Amino acid sequence: MSDDVRPTIARPMIARPTIAHPMIALQGITKTYPGQTRHAVAQLDFDVPDGNIVMLIGPSGCGKTTTLKMMNRLIEPTSGRILLDGEDVTGVDGDQLRRRIGYVIQQVGLFPHFTIADNIAVVPRILGWDRKRIDTRVDELLHLVGLEPRDFRDRHPRQLSGGQQQRVGVARGLAADPAVMLMDEPFGAIDPITRDRLQDEFLEIQRQIAKTICFVTHDLTEAVKLGDRIAVFGPGGVLQQYDTPEQILTHPANDFVAEFVGSGAAVRRLSLLELSRLELEQISVDGVDSPNGHPTYRADAAGRAVAWSHLPGVSEMPPLVTVPLSGTVYDAVDVMLDMRTPLVAVVDHEDRPQGALRWDALVRELPTKGRRP
Amino acid sequence: MGFGEYVGSELSTLGFYAQQHFLLVLYAVAAASVIALALGVLLHTNELTPESWTRKMRVGSRETALLLASAALTVPSLALFGLLQPVLGIGVAPALVGLTIYGTYPVLRNTVAGLSSVDPAVLDAARGMGLGPVRRMLRVQLPLAWPVILSGIRVATLILIGVAVVAAIVRGPGFGQPLFTGLGRLGAVNSFNQVLAGTLGCLAVAAVYEIAFFAIARLTTPRGIRVR
Ligand SMILES: Nc1ncnc2c1ncn2[C@@H]1O[C@H](COP(=O)(O)OP(=O)(O)OP(=O)(O)O)[C@@H](O)[C@H]1O
Ligand SMILES: [Mg+2]
Numbered sequence: 001m002s003d004d005v006r007p008t009i010a011r012p013m014i015a016r017p018t019i020a021h022p023m024i025a026l027q028g029i030t031k032t033y034p035g036q037t038r039h040a041v042a043q044l045d046f047d048v049p050d051g052n053i054v055m056l057i058g059p060s061g062c063g064k065t066t067t068l069k070m071m072n073r074l075i076e077p078t079s080g081r082i083l084l085d086g087e088d089v090t091g092v093d094g095d096q097l098r099r100r101i102g103y104v105i106q107q108v109g110l111f112p113h114f115t116i117a118d119n120i121a122v123v124p125r126i127l128g129w130d131r132k133r134i135d136t137r138v139d140e141l142l143h144l145v146g147l148e149p150r151d152f153r154d155r156h157p158r159q160l161s162g163g164q165q166q167r168v169g170v171a172r173g174l175a176a177d178p179a180v181m182l183m184d185e186p187f188g189a190i191d192p193i194t195r196d197r198l199q200d201e202f203l204e205i206q207r208q209i210a211k212t213i214c215f216v217t218h219d220l221t222e223a224v225k226l227g228d229r230i231a232v233f234g235p236g237g238v239l240q241q242y243d244t245p246e247q248i249l250t251h252p253a254n255d256f257v258a259e260f261v262g263s264g265a266a267v268r269r270l271s272l273l274e275l276s277r278l279e280l281e282q283i284s285v286d287g288v289d290s291p292n293g294h295p296t297y298r299a300d301a302a303g304r305a306v307a308w309s310h311l312p313g314v315s316e317m318p319p320l321v322t323v324p325l326s327g328t329v330y331d332a333v334d335v336m337l338d339m340r341t342p343l344v345a346v347v348d349h350e351d352r353p354q355g356a357l358r359w360d361a362l363v364r365e366l367p368t369k370g371r372r373p
Numbered sequence: 374m375g376f377g378e379y380v381g382s383e384l385s386t387l388g389f390y391a392q393q394h395f396l397l398v399l400y401a402v403a404a405a406s407v408i409a410l411a412l413g414v415l416l417h418t419n420e421l422t423p424e425s426w427t428r429k430m431r432v433g434s435r436e437t438a439l440l441l442a443s444a445a446l447t448v449p450s451l452a453l454f455g456l457l458q459p460v461l462g463i464g465v466a467p468a469l470v471g472l473t474i475y476g477t478y479p480v481l482r483n484t485v486a487g488l489s490s491v492d493p494a495v496l497d498a499a500r501g502m503g504l505g506p507v508r509r510m511l512r513v514q515l516p517l518a519w520p521v522i523l524s525g526i527r528v529a530t531l532i533l534i535g536v537a538v539v540a541a542i543v544r545g546p547g548f549g550q551p552l553f554t555g556l557g558r559l560g561a562v563n564s565f566n567q568v569l570a571g572t573l574g575c576l577a578v579a580a581v582y583e584i585a586f587f588a589i590a591r592l593t594t595p596r597g598i599r600v601r
Contacts, residue, residue: 094503103498103501111597122504
């Protein structure tokens with residue numbers, strides 16, 4: 001990090017533990033809109049590994065939508081190549097290609113003269129699915145995005161709120177079960193609480209179906225929460241850094257990314273880091289293991305931790321406080337400060353301890369692990 | 374003879390004029406609508422201009438075409454039928470052609486306006502889902518533009534009901550015949566009754582069309598975009 005003042009284009013440099021082959025590969029892509037001198041996207045080299053979620057983030061007008069639209073050839077690049085699953089799609093029939101790629105546009109754009117069910121069924125109909133299969137699929141997708149099919153199937157878009165329309169937009173993109181999804185701020189118009197729920201469900205679905213997803217967002221929290229990787233775009237459509245959320249947060253490639261992530265944001269970073277993504281300190285229940293170095297606790301009948309029984313290096317036992325695994329490091333720090341304790345037990349949704357986080361660990365490099373086990 | 378008495382005695386003739394007038398307008402509006410829809414779609418998609426032209430030139434050429442089409446409306450109807458007569462003779466043919474020429478512009482204008490008013494986001498989504506140009510036009514653009522197009526057809530119909538009267542100058546069918554006969558011999562027996570019957574007849578035909586358009590609009594406007 002000696003010459004980090006010079007803005008450099010970060011190439012994908014970190015190979016994931018399981019090397020997935022790129023589902024989408026952009027090679028030297030440049031887009032200049034007619035009559036404009038500035039590039040909308042400049043010299044973009046970019047691999048989206050199979051089954052990954054890649055978050056595209058950056059200030060307004062930096063070419064995120066343009067990049068997304070080049071992937072399904074809604075916009076033709078000025079130069080460069082695009083490979084989809086290894087196949088050069090620069091020359092194939094655009095309409096055929098787009099039926100294989102789910103697309104959720106930024107402005108939603110539901111067909112106002114179609115019912116919600118018909119809106120979702122557009123691509124399956126073109127692909128010639130039979131009626132029953134389409135009906136089942138529509139109901140399934142409406143459930144998925146949290147809209148009760150009985151209430152919503154036969155409504156028209158104008159009878160839905162903006163957020164509900166956006167969810168139908170997501171369902172429509174998923175309709176034909178495409179392997180690749182391009183999503184342009186799909187949760188933009190949704191309230192924080194519903195958005196949080198949708199994000200959780202989105203991750204849950206992704207764990208099951210493992211699609212390759214390019215997801216544009218303006219929300220760094222969303223990018224960190226959902227992304228396997230984050231691509232930070234800068235002005236003029238230049239890719240500033242393409243890396244895992246941890247790397248982006250802890251090692252911004254240049255000043256632009258550092259500023260974008262938020263200068264002096266050490267604390268903010270904590271709120272972006274979920275406990276489930278940390279390599280926690282191992283703990284075990286009292287008596288099961290010989291306490292050679294790691295903390296032990298006493299548990300009740302249900303397996304819930306009630307008190308520390310052995311803490312190496314600590315003479316006076318602090319009270320045992322727990323933080324849920326779904327919380328963030330920020331939450332853990334909050335609890336530690338509040339309860340004046342140097343460590344917390346991190347528990348799963350059934351209150352069973354999964355590990356511990358110590359105050360001391362915060363000032364060291366927080367060890368993280370990959371998203372999926 | 375009083376007007377009531379006149380109508381009573383001429384009922385079958387007047388009924389015949391009404392039918393003729395109605396059908397003349399119907400055929401002319403149908404022909405004009407087909408021409409205008411086809412032309413409107415071509416103009417809107419810039420199908421008629423070379424790909425190499427800039428966007429500005431293409432939009433400019435579209436507006437020019439619309440301007441030229443509107444010029445047809447400024448030719449006095451009497452003159453137009455006069456001009457058509459040497460080519461098409463007299464009777465139904467010149468009447469139909471003349472009316473079609475007058476009816477095209479309002480429909481064309483509204484077709485282009487209706488197609489342009491479709492939300493770009495909707496089109497973007499349609500393209501993004503892999504709907505080709507034909508599917509997009511038939512499934513998305515035309516249905517959404519339809520209320521505007523239909524109101525253009527309605528305006529064309531009302532204009533043509535009036536212009537059809539003038540078509541009597543080339544022996545066109547309809548209420549123009551009693552009107553012109555009556556006007557030609559004003560002061561003679563029943564001449565005023567003829568003028569009055571022709572005028573009221575036109576109003577009656579217009580009323581029938583208005584009712585028909587109301588019903589058609591209800592029936593053909595997709596529920597999701599209907600203004601209640
Ligand atoms: N059709 C177009 N013609 C000309 N310039 C365009 C066009 N579409 C986008 N641009 C320009 O290209 C640049 C990138 O636009 P793009 O829509 O990709 O930005 P974005 O990152 O998606 O922004 P936002 O976050 O606001 O959605 C912008 O400067 C924009 O003005
Ligand atoms: Mg955008």
